[in-house]
Amino acid sequence: MLLNQTAVYGLRAMATLTSLAPGESINVIALSERTGVPQQYLSKVMRKLVVARLVRSQRGHGGGFALMKAPRQIRLIDVLRAIDLDLDGGCAFGFAACDPTNPCTLHPIWSKMQECIQEWAGDSTLADLGPGPTTPRTRKAP
Amino acid sequence: MLLNQTAVYGLRAMATLTSLAPGESINVIALSERTGVPQQYLSKVMRKLVVARLVRSQRGHGGGFALMKAPRQIRLIDVLRAIDLDLDGGCAFGFAACDPTNPCTLHPIWSKMQECIQEWAGDSTLADLGPGPTTPRTRKAP
DNA sequence: CGAATTCTGGATGGGAGAGTCCATTATAGG
């Protein structure tokens, strides 16, 4: 897989939160069932999203998680960064000084990929999600 | 980093082989110096490229590695596949049946990323490399 | 043939990501 597992888990969770009615919240047990992410591990992931101020958490009876901003204001890159995913890997050759004026031989194709993924993650927001379900009839075995 | 370390190593090696004069070959020691990939590990990586028939290997005195085809005929996706990198992760939610007619909510943005990366890896070849060097003055610490 | 060179391959170790278990803290509601 291209993105790491934790990043995908984060996207699943955020997508599910986006599908909630305004003002509604969901606890980690229900969220785990809908997303297929192991409960205990999902807790860790959610914490990262809370710390990054993308998600609001509420403890105690009736508590749970909800988005902290409007879906339109949450870019994918914000989610991925919150999950500690580093999209900008630097020079493919590991050169200390590699830039467009002094590029390594991999620079053209490498920067092409970087731009492609940066543009995707930077321009898409949770408002770009589809109308489809956030929970499946059947899920593939992990 | 987006791609895993081994995949990047593979691209570095292939880029360096591409920069050789026609008919020339290079042994793993020199290749390791130029690419910054640890020798012993580079051997494993090179073996994968050989098995995938992208690289020709020659043992004994004066042996080494060289490209098996013209750079134009080697796509990036061929290299990445040889390194066991799986670019097609399937549905982001892990749904068993997720397709354009019955999509999950993440489907739009997910497929957008898939297309972006598939197009990049499928359309680019080693002929698209730049003229820059394959070995740096200084390299970042790993 | 003999020796140096070079790739091949197995075995092993370290570390980070993924996942689990359990104790603790905070909070709503009766």
Place this chain on the structure above:
DNA sequence: CCTATAATGGACTCTCCCATCCAGAATTCG
């Protein structure tokens, strides 16, 4: 005020990727 609920946090395990060590097989050169 008490209890059930729910998030938080620490400690631990497991697995796979990255990396290293070393023995073995093939091939060229003198």
